[in-house]
Amino acid sequence: MRKDLVRLFLIATVGVCLARNCYLDFIAGNSLGRELTESLRDPGAFQELKAIDGIYSDLPSGENALLQFKEFDAENEELAQEIYFRSCYCVYPRRIFVVPPGKIINRGSDILAAELPPDPDWLDRHRVGGIVSFAHEKDGRIGFHFIKRTLR
Amino acid sequence: MMPVLWLLLYLVALFLTGHVIVSLIFRGEPRSLTECLASVAPVGAGVLSLILFWVSLAGFSPGRITLVLIVIIFGAGQFQLTRNHRWHWTTTRPSTPVSLWAWTCAIGCDAIIAGCVAIVAIHAVAQPIYEFDAFAIWALKAKVLAHESLRPRPEYFSDPAFSFSHQSYPLLVPFIIAGVYGAIGETNEYLGKSVFLILYLAFVFQIFTALRWKLNRSASLLLTTLAVSLPPVLRWAGAGTADFVLTVYYAGAIFYFLKWLETERRSDLVMLILYSGFMAFTKNEGFAAMLLIAGVMLVFAVFARSKSKLASFGLFAAGILLLQFPWLWWGASLPHTDENYGARLRPNVLIQNLDRVGAILAEFCRRTLNWSRWSGFWFLFPLVAILGFAG
Numbered sequence: 355m356r357k358d359l360v361r362l363f364l365i366a367t368v369g370v371c372l373a374r375n376c377y378l379d380f381i382a383g384n385s386l387g388r389e390l391t392e393s394l395r396d397p398g399a400f401q402e403l404k405a406i407d408g409i410y411s412d413l414p415s416g417e418n419a420l421l422q423f424k425e426f427d428a429e430n431e432e433l434a435q436e437i438y439f440r441s442c443y444c445v446y447p448r449r450i451f452v453v454p455p456g457k458i459i460n461r462g463s464d465i466l467a468a469e470l471p472p473d474p475d476w477l478d479r480h481r482v483g484g485i486v487s488f489a490h491e492k493d494g495r496i497g498f499h500f501i502k503r504t505l506r
Numbered sequence: 507m508m509p510v511l512w513l514l515l516y517l518v519a520l521f522l523t524g525h526v527i528v529s530l531i532f533r534g535e536p537r538s539l540t541e542c543l544a545s546v547a548p549v550g551a552g553v554l555s556l557i558l559f560w561v562s563l564a565g566f567s568p569g570r571i572t573l574v575l576i577v578i579i580f581g582a583g584q585f586q587l588t589r590n591h592r593w594h595w596t597t598t599r600p601s602t603p604v605s606l607w608a609w610t611c612a613i614g615c616d617a618i619i620a621g622c623v624a625i626v627a628i629h630a631v632a633q634p635i636y637e638f639d640a641f642a643i644w645a646l647k648a649k650v651l652a653h654e655s656l657r658p659r660p661e662y663f664s665d666p667a668f669s670f671s672h673q674s675y676p677l678l679v680p681f682i683i684a685g686v687y688g689a690i691g692e693t694n695e696y697l698g699k700s701v702f703l704i705l706y707l708a709f710v711f712q713i714f715t716a717l718r719w720k721l722n723r724s725a726s727l728l729l730t731t732l733a734v735s736l737p738p739v740l741r742w743a744g745a746g747t748a749d750f751v752l753t754v755y756y757a758g759a760i761f762y763f764l765k766w767l768e769t770e771r772r773s774d775l776v777m778l779i780l781y782s783g784f785m786a787f788t789k790n791e792g793f794a795a796m797l798l799i800a801g802v803m804l805v806f807a808v809f810a811r812s813k814s815k816l817a818s819f820g821l822f823a824a825g826i827l828l829l830q831f832p833w834l835w836w837g838a839s840l841p842h843t844d845e846n847y848g849a850r851l852r853p854n855v856l857i858q859n860l861d862r863v864g865a866i867l868a869e870f871c872r873r874t875l876n877w878s879r880w881s882g883f884w885f886l887f888p889l890v891a892i893l894g895f896a897g
Contacts, residue, residue: 368729368732370882371882371885374882378882379740386737386741390625390628390629400636439671440641443649446649451667453667456666457666458666458843459666460669461670
């Protein structure tokens with residue numbers, strides 16, 4: 355009798371735990387199931403990443419890009435980091451130059467600490483065919499400009 | 507359409523490699539079909555990744571020729587095994603009529619597992635790589651490996667501008683994805699992540715097989731459903747990071763370690779070596795877990811004063827060294843300019859930061875005790891511990 359009761363209690367507990375998992379997986383506001391359903395319905399999903407990837411769609415193959423962050427401060431470190439990491443992933447095997455060669459980049463602060471001045475000779479030597487500048491717009495939002503360069 | 511067909515070539519290579527190797531390891535031993543389904547994909551992915559690594563070291567990036575050769579070699583092995591009737595996967599039928607409770611349990615659990623598989627499938631195959639670590643570390647490496655062989659060493663591995671991507675991290679996951687890119691001839695992150703879905707399915711069978719070893723069918727199914735529906739498992743299984751792959755290999759290593767402790771069968775030891783080797787080639791944490799297993803194994807062997815256990819430990823060490831040597835040799839000169847936690851584990855650094863321990867522990871406790879974030883498992887865990895202690 356006692357054994358049966360313990361067994362029943364265990365099964366009920368596992369059932370409750372399973373229900374808890376199902377709630378966290380499928381029903382809760384921040385559940386993966388809900389996130390996925392919403393992102394499949396929403397044409398604007400992953401817009402930020404798609405926007406970063408889209409910047410380089412005009413960059414010819416075999417040409418690299420220079421990335422600049424104008425007047426970015428410590429508050430924008432994470433954003434600079436995300437833009438740089440995603441850009442590197444997106445354009446590989448082409449390159450993104452953001453700091454002078456030899457500087458270690460682990461996080462946003464490394465990117466913002468060392469600016470790479472766009473010297474035309476250097477850019478040509480490194481086959482930089484486009485300059486992407488991120489800056490604060492007049493309305494306070496952050497926007498970008500892509501300037502195409504002709505290699506000499 | 508063509509990339510999907512080439513993806514099939516990759517998957518054939520993965521399953522053939524896994525099946526031939528697992529069949530050879532379990533030669534002459536009756537093993538359950540669920541154990542076959544649990545081990546073929548993880549072993550196949552691990553071996554395929556190692557082969558692609560060795561081939562890359564020889565100067566060839568992952569491509570169709572390599573995959574076709576793998577299919578031919580392992581296909582011949584499979585043909586030989588089939589000719590010798592080495593199909594030893596067993597299925598058991600219940601000896602007593604299945605109760606209504608067992609049927610209800612099976613249907614309910616299967617429905618939840620199907621829901622979880624659907625979520626992982628959508629996450630893996632219908633979503634881009636959007637997790638920060640997934641694209642900045644693993645997918646970037648996969649692109650590098652698909653594009654260039656490891657000889658000569660790609661500039662990526664020494665350029666400080668890529669330090670953020672942890673250049674010294676092991677390459678199993680990047681090679682799994684790079685293999686897909688090599689097969690389909692392009693970078694397609696949706697198809698690249700498809701292997702994660704297969705590994706999740708294998709994980710379901712892996713947990714079931716491990717539980718079925720000691721429990722009845724219904725209890726195993728219930729607990730399997732509980733494990734594979736854990737929110738962190740679901741969140742990371744199809745994300746494209748290495749954490750879930752590490753979990754699969756870690757679970758396999760623990761299972762075969764426990765089996766080896768009980769049965770001392772050579773086949774379980776070989777599976778343990780493979781899973782531990784793959785674990786160490788997946789993440790640095792996997793290397794630490796492998797060392798932990800080795801340490802526990804040695805302790806058991808010494809305390810049991812068992813010569814056979816000591817010999818098995820020697821075999822384990824030799825096997826791991828054999829699997830790991832090319833990576834350890836090649837990776838020794840990689841830059842450690844990122845977090846490099848290993849190098850920070852020095853007494854002076856620890857003493858210097860001792861004052862931070864209080865804050866860390868307080869935060870750790872605060873988060874741990876926030877039960878609203880607990881998944882089902884953590885409610886069950888203390889209860890089972892109490893019941894186990896009491897009875």
